[in-house]
Amino acid sequence: MxxxxxxxxxxxxxxxxxxxxxxxxxxxxxxxxxxxxxxxxxxxxxxxxxxxxxxxxxxxxxxxxxxxxxxxxxxxxxxxxxxxxxxxxxxxxxxxxxxxxxxxxxxxxxxxxxxxxxxxxxxxxxxxxxxxxxxxxxxxxxxxxxxxxxxxxxxxxxxxxxxxxxxxxxxxxxxxxxxxxxxxxxxxxxxxxxSLRSVIDEDARYTESAACSRDRAFWTQRYADAPVPVSLADLTVPATGRFLRRSVTLPPSVVQDWSEVADRCGTSWSTVVIATVASYLRHVTGVPEVVLGLPRMCRRRSVSLNVPCSVANIVPLRVEIAPDASLREVSRRVADEVLAVWPHERYRSEWLRHELHSGTRERRLYGPVVNVSPISYELWFGDHRGTSHPLAAGAVHDLTVTVHAGDAGADLRVDFDANPAMYTADDLTVHLRAFLDLLDTAPTRV
Known part of the structure; x- marks a missing residue:
């Protein structure tokens, strides 16, 4: 060789x-x-x-x-x-x-x-x-x-x-x-x-601002009961960077199908995807309220919009789901919750975790993370097309579901990344197939 x-x-x-x-x-x-x-x-x-x-x-x-x-x-x-x-x-x-x-x-x-x-x-x-x-x-x-x-x-x-x-x-x-x-x-x-310094200065101003105090009040009131997040696995372990991955590539027509379901639900197709994960977690665990992790870029109206740096946050998203809830009902709950937390996305989840669970580092705020990424993965190098592919995206605590949906008319990629101390490769394959089956049958559950 x-x-x-x-x-x-x-x-x-x-x-x-x-x-x-x-x-x-x-x-x-x-x-x-x-x-x-x-x-x-x-x-x-x-x-x-x-x-x-x-x-x-x-x-x-x-x-x-x-x-x-x-x-x-x-x-x-x-x-x-x-x-x-x-x-x-x-x-x-x-x-x-x-x-x-x-x-x-x-x-x-x-x-x-x-x-x-x-x-x-x-x-x-x-x-x-x-x-x-x-x-x-x-x-x-x-x-x-x-x-x-x-x-x-x-x-x-x-x-x-x-x-x-x-x-x-x-x-x-x-x-x-x-x-x-x-x-x-x-x-x-x-x-x-x-300038990176402009981002650091903006961040410092936020932490000392009235807006930060209002965000803190919002989150501590909303999570005063410190809900225990549920998982598709039976144990909790530290985060890992060495994760298991199962992926599937779907044709562009799938987005059209999801969009039609979303129109019937009165929401966006990305909301339908989040609602499907929440419903699946509810179905498998039997717990009536699930708390997902929702990644936020936190660059809206920010100087960081054109500065490579690290400012993203993952906020908790709690969704109460009745046993007989339709996809429309779950999607509306997800949409309402996203709309409520969106203005407060800059308040760090680690701050909230410390407020609720001081001295218990192992306690988490949320279970699986769902990321419907709007970021474009298509690039052009002169006349030649390029596509970006993430190999590692930081810590995986439990399960991270990522739908790469940045380019209209392009194939859709779905990644299931899991902590290998919590899931086996077979577990991950089963969960991915079940998630896709739920999405396929979504029109019958609206």
């Missing part, structure tokens, strides 16, 4: 870009990720556990101008201040600063002579995703371009959730595609990313 061929580009034109070394405190989202581990463990272990890994690859269908791609990637990475963060601990205070930007060499891995190049590339990327990321010493970001054919390339990168969330990945992917397209067309590449 032939060996993998690797080479590294260096000496980028963007290697001289620098940022001033100014220390900032952590944002609220970053503290949520840092504090559960504790800075002593972070210093000692360097966050070796990949539980908070963020990793993606972009599948580019077409030939790539390697020089233009290298320059596009390195410019985008240089602009993304979050990818150059370093953390220091001073007594009990954690600080972060942006180190001077150096070229992040782009490793090229040629797998085109392998018997199954795509399978070899996936193996390579998954192995790299499982490697440690050291918060204290860095680096927090690494990337590679994997060649699987003369006309197919996979751009892969890996970082940590403390610096980048799912929307941040979307911004990075889009910027690279735009810069590459501009360079190959001989035009300017558009506006760079915004």
């Amino acid at each position: 032939s060996t993998f061929s690797e080479s590294t580009f260096s000496g980028s034109a963007f290697s001289t870009v620098t940022f001033p070394t100014v220390h900032w405190p952590l944002s609220a989202a970053q503290r949520d990720l840092w504090l559960p581990l504790g800075h002593e463990s972070a210093r000692r272990h360097g966050w070796d556990d990949p539980v908070h890994a963020i990793a993606q690859y972009v599948d580019i269908q077409g030939s790539v101008d390697l020089s233009a791609f290298r320059n596009a990637v390195e410019q985008a990475v240089a602009e993304a201040e979050c990818l150059h963060l370093r953390f220091t601990v001073d007594d009990d205070q954690v600080w972060q600063h942006v180190s001077p930007v150096r070229s992040v060499p782009l490793t090229v891995v040629d797998l085109s002579d392998q018997a199954e190049p795509l399978a070899a590339a996936l193996t390579w990327m998954r192995a790299d995703t499982g490697r440690s990321v050291e918060l204290i010493n860095g680096p927090l970001y690494r990337h590679a371009l994997l060649v699987v054919a003369d006309d197919r390339f996979l751009w892969y990168y890996r970082t940590h959730n403390i610096v980048l969330d799912d929307y941040g990945c979307f911004l990075l992917n889009r910027r690279v595609a735009d810069l590459y397209s501009a360079r190959t067309a001989g035009r300017a590449g558009g506006e760079p990313f915004g």
Whole structure:
């Protein structure tokens, strides 16, 4: 068997870009990720556990101008201040600063002579995703371009959730595609990313604001009874970054079918999907009230809209379901609850968990997480189409159901990611099939 061929580009034109070394405190989202581990463990272990890994690859269908791609990637990475963060601990205070930007060499891995190049590339990327990321010493970001054919390339990168969330990945992917397209067309590449400091300052203003106090009052009143979340599994264990995944790709016509059901329910099709998960959880557990986790981007009317960073939150969504409730009734309950919590999405769920369960770190606010992602996964590198694929999206506590629905007219992908300490591969397959069966029979249950 032939060996993998690797080479590294260096000496980028963007290697001289620098940022001033100014220390900032952590944002609220970053503290949520840092504090559960504790800075002593972070210093000692360097966050070796990949539980908070963020990793993606972009599948580019077409030939790539390697020089233009290298320059596009390195410019985008240089602009993304979050990818150059370093953390220091001073007594009990954690600080972060942006180190001077150096070229992040782009490793090229040629797998085109392998018997199954795509399978070899996936193996390579998954192995790299499982490697440690050291918060204290860095680096927090690494990337590679994997060649699987003369006309197919996979751009892969890996970082940590403390610096980048799912929307941040979307911004990075889009910027690279735009810069590459501009360079190959001989035009300017558009506006760079915004300032990370503006996001930190905005976050600090929120935590001291009356809006934050109103959000706290909303959540503590709504969850004063501290409901116990239910799960499709029989035990509770710590979160993991090594998860089981079962996926299915559905044709675009499925969205049309769901939309017709949603019209009959008086809601959106994404609400119908959430209601279906809630109904399935109610059916399997027999518990009349379920609490799901609902991811929120938290970038509405925010300076973070064009800043790669980590600000996303997962809020609890409690839904009471009668044994004989129709899909219309459950969908309306979900829609009403989403509408109620939406204005208060910036209040961190970790803050609420601490309010309700102080001293009991193991208690969670919600069971399975349902994410109907509106983010576009389609990109264009000149005339060549690219699609982004998440390999790791942070911690998986229980079960995460993700419906990738960002592109009209494109195939729909459904991922079931599960904590392997709670579910077997067979369990996951059964739950995915049952969920799809419920969606297929949705028109008869309205």
